[in-house]
Amino acid sequence: MTKLLCPSMMCANYENLKDEVRKLDDAEVDIFHMDIMDGLFVPNFALGLEDFKVVRKNTKKLVDAHLMITNPNDYVEMFADMGADIIYIHPETDKFPIQTIEKIKSKGKLPGLAINPETSIEMVKELFPLIDYLLVMTVPAGFSGQKFLDFVLTKIEGLTEYKKKFSFKLIVDGAVSSEKIPILSKSGVDGFVLGTSALFNKEEEYSTLIRNLKSL
Numbered sequence: 649m650t651k652l653l654c655p656s657m658m659c660a661n662y663e664n665l666k667d668e669v670r671k672l673d674d675a676e677v678d679i680f681h682m683d684i685m686d687g688l689f690v691p692n693f694a695l696g697l698e699d700f701k702v703v704r705k706n707t708k709k710l711v712d713a714h715l716m717i718t719n720p721n722d723y724v725e726m727f728a729d730m731g732a733d734i735i736y737i738h739p740e741t742d743k744f745p746i747q748t749i750e751k752i753k754s755k756g757k758l759p760g761l762a763i764n765p766e767t768s769i770e771m772v773k774e775l776f777p778l779i780d781y782l783l784v785m786t787v788p789a790g791f792s793g794q795k796f797l798d799f800v801l802t803k804i805e806g807l808t809e810y811k812k813k814f815s816f817k818l819i820v821d822g823a824v825s826s827e828k829i830p831i832l833s834k835s836g837v838d839g840f841v842l843g844t845s846a847l848f849n850k851e852e853e854y855s856t857l858i859r860n861l862k863s864l
Contacts, residue, residue, distance in 0.1 A: 652839030787822030
């Protein structure tokens, strides 16, 4: 099964963000993953609007916006107009997620749902027919460099059955290492958000790392 490899740009070198994007683009990544945090829904800030614009300007590949913010409905139009191809919202912070998903669709973008490790399938399964992507957090949202939470594996196994029924892409985000990718891929996961565990701050070139990860 083809793996979707999605570099988490909050882990990139911001002193040379333009060059980082071009190197990753040349390495044949699939989706540029942009974490947007407001310091309220998660206790951190990340990826300003100018960072998003730099990434969008320097690649023709898909760019997502992972909205880890309160009231995501208020920001859908802005990120859609800035060129996000996929927009993830957290149902944990959206009182009316169906309305937000419909707004994403009305802008011609692909709606995605992002769920925290502690969020159960039962809480969100009614939304599955409406989405194109489901992002499963395997670490607490907000920070890179955390430990993979193995208990989420049971939830991922359950989600693969819903994926077959509703045909959304299943993506895993959080401490995704080269050791975890083949296990998750075999279980039915389509894509992987790559941070410091598998891609950034390594001695090898991005092209080598991506080629090796695709071959797993």
